[in-house]
Amino acid sequence: MLRHAPRLLSRATSSAMRWRRPFSTNVPAETPVDAKFVESWRSTIPNIEPPKTPPAFMTPRPPTPSTIPSKLTINVVLPYNSIFSAKEVDMVIVPATTGQMGVLPGHVATIAELKPGVLSVHEGNDVTKYFVSGGFAFIHANSVADIIAVEAAPVDQFDQNLVQKGLAEFTQKLSSASTDVEKAEAQIGVDV
Numbered sequence: 001m002l003r004h005a006p007r008l009l010s011r012a013t014s015s016a017m018r019w020r021r022p023f024s025t026n027v028p029a030e031t032p033v034d035a036k037f038v039e040s041w042r043s044t045i046p047n048i049e050p051p052k053t054p055p056a057f058m059t060p061r062p063p064t065p066s067t068i069p070s071k072l073t074i075n076v077v078l079p080y081n082s083i084f085s086a087k088e089v090d091m092v093i094v095p096a097t098t099g100q101m102g103v104l105p106g107h108v109a110t111i112a113e114l115k116p117g118v119l120s121v122h123e124g125n126d127v128t129k130y131f132v133s134g135g136f137a138f139i140h141a142n143s144v145a146d147i148i149a150v151e152a153a154p155v156d157q158f159d160q161n162l163v164q165k166g167l168a169e170f171t172q173k174l175s176s177a178s179t180d181v182e183k184a185e186a187q188i189g190v191d192v
Helices: 003-018 035-047 158-174 182-192
Strands: 073-079 082-089 091-096 099-103 110-114 115-122 124-133 136-139 145-151 153-154
Touching: 073 091, 073 115, 082 115, 091 145, 099 136, 158 182
Parallel strands: 073 145
Antiparallel strands: 073 082, 091 099, 091 110, 091 115, 110 136, 115 124, 124 153, 136 145
């Protein structure tokens, strides 16, 4: 059997070569370029412009006054109502998540998240207090403050006994809470 091996091998390779495509060096080294596509692409390129933004979104910032005004203009807005609209006051104290923040005329431009707390509006000797449940305060460089709250109500409309009863109830729930969800709900109740 080993005597016939070279003959069998040569027969197997010669029959395999018959079915193979012959090697050719006439294949181009680069892929052909579609001249029609390239020409149409070059004619399209100059027409590609960056997207245009509607001019309404590009209004300039209000100018910073050269002198600090004597009053702060505030707007306090709720989803269903506007408490103050372009009201001139002396000072506003907002309950920001970073702490109580006093805003006077000439305040640096700031955005602050509000936490549940008391919003104080100072007009001369009069102080009006509102409970806000959360929202944002946008203080602009031109001495305008926009306060957007989820809920707001005058503090004098609250029953003090009910508030103290609610605080005691949520404090008790917080001390006896066993899961993280119960602790979070009780902490929100205490904050409010």
